Amino acid sequence: MNLKKYTDFSLRVLIFAGLKSGEELSTIKEVSDVYSISPEHLRKVVHDLTKRGLLTSVRGRNGGFRLAKPASDINIGLLIRSLESDFNLLECFDKGTNHCVISPGCSLKHVVNKALFQFFKVLEEYTLEDLIQNEEELRELMGMES
Amino acid sequence: MNLKKYTDFSLRVLIFAGLKSGEELSTIKEVSDVYSISPEHLRKVVHDLTKRGLLTSVRGRNGGFRLAKPASDINIGLLIRSLESDFNLLECFDKGTNHCVISPGCSLKHVVNKALFQFFKVLEEYTLEDLIQNEEELRELMGMES
DNA sequence: TTTAAACATGTATTTTGAATACATTTTTTA
DNA sequence: TAAAAAATGTATTCAAAATACATGTTTAAA
Known part of the structure; x- marks a missing residue:
């Protein structure tokens, strides 16, 4: 009995995006670096989360993705x-x-x-909000500058 | 997220064996006929349950298996x-x-x-006992004579 | 206007574990 | 001694997930 890695990765992507402030975008490359997951693989996860309405994606240079709704609504x-x-x-x-x-x-x-x-x-x-209560600690573990 | 068929089959074998009375033995053939599962496949399940101490097996002609302990203890x-x-x-x-x-x-x-x-x-x-409360109905569904 | 950085999309391949099948041996009773 | 049953080990098939590859599209900056 287990969950798919896709589910695991999806949750991690959301946690990552949830730690960004305001309109700030995340990119697949950032996430793949932090978690050491192949960007090829993450692409599908992100795309899927976008289709499900959990992420909003911005194409083109300087694009990326962000949460499509407040963490407390996920x-x-x-x-x-x-x-x-x-x-x-x-x-x-x-x-x-x-x-x-x-x-x-x-x-x-x-x-x-x-x-x-x-x-x-x-x-x-x-909710996702509960999972990112300890923002500072998580950002530190990810090597994100806060 | 799901359970292995092995788990499903194991539970069904125990339910079957639990419906036999007293020392009465079940055989792999009987069980495979009732559930339409390949006897080859069931063999492993039964063997495994025996190793785990849930079934007692009797080899040789007229052999078979029965619960190794009361259904209420499983x-x-x-x-x-x-x-x-x-x-x-x-x-x-x-x-x-x-x-x-x-x-x-x-x-x-x-x-x-x-x-x-x-x-x-x-x-x-x-416990297994709870699953075989409705003995009569189950025996009927299995085509066991009671 | 061109280039680079980002996501979008479809397809193909690899890997893994479960499910299944096959073959042979051992036990026991009729 | 033959037949019926489980014991055991190995091999094969199958399906789903995981992963990789290739190409297209969008957009901002140079």
Whole structure:
């Protein structure tokens, strides 16, 4: 059981962008340097976040991207939910492909679903703002001048 | 985010075995017929569950397997925890391979860990016994004579 | 007006782990 | 002694994620 690296990278991009002040832009190169992630790879992540309305991108020279809305409006639970496409923890979660004969009477799915619900309930208690409370420390770790 | 089919199959094998009464044995063939899973594949699952002390296997003609302990002693949370080897939801969960520079000051891991904890907390409220409360219905769905 | 810096986009390749299949051995009872 | 069952090890297939590559588009600065 794990999350995709894409999800991990997406969160890190948002944390990075969230530490910039005001209208200040971040670039893929900056982020790829800080986290040592291939810029090729990050490009897709950033592009995807833009399409999802979380980042605003500015093309052309001196371009880059910034948060499309306040950090306090970016809910971590909803974010992870949308970034991870597939939550079919058991075969029977997907009625289309399920072949398990006992699923009509099997309570396992309810138990796992309840657990999954609690998982997201916790995540939904946090926003990006909560993750960047310690701005100074994070900027320092990233080597950003503040 | 999903569980391995192995985990799913393991749970189904235990549910099947749990519906047998007393010392009665199940065979891989029976289970593979009921769930339409390749016996080759199930063999590993059963073998693995035996090694983990959840099933007792009897070799030779008329052999098979049965639960190694009462269904009420098989905790679903602990079971899934042990069947799924990898819970490194984020790169920084594994200190050995983590490369994220901000992890010392990053609170994301605490948030995700808290969510994972709640996930298991729910699962740990159930045992195999809870999953086979409706014996009759399940036996019927499986085509087992009761 | 040209060039460089940035994102946009589509495609291809690599890698990894899970899922599955195959083959052989061991055990035990009828 | 033969048949039915699990034990065990290895090999193959498959799918999804991760990654890389190539090219296009936009825009500001030189």
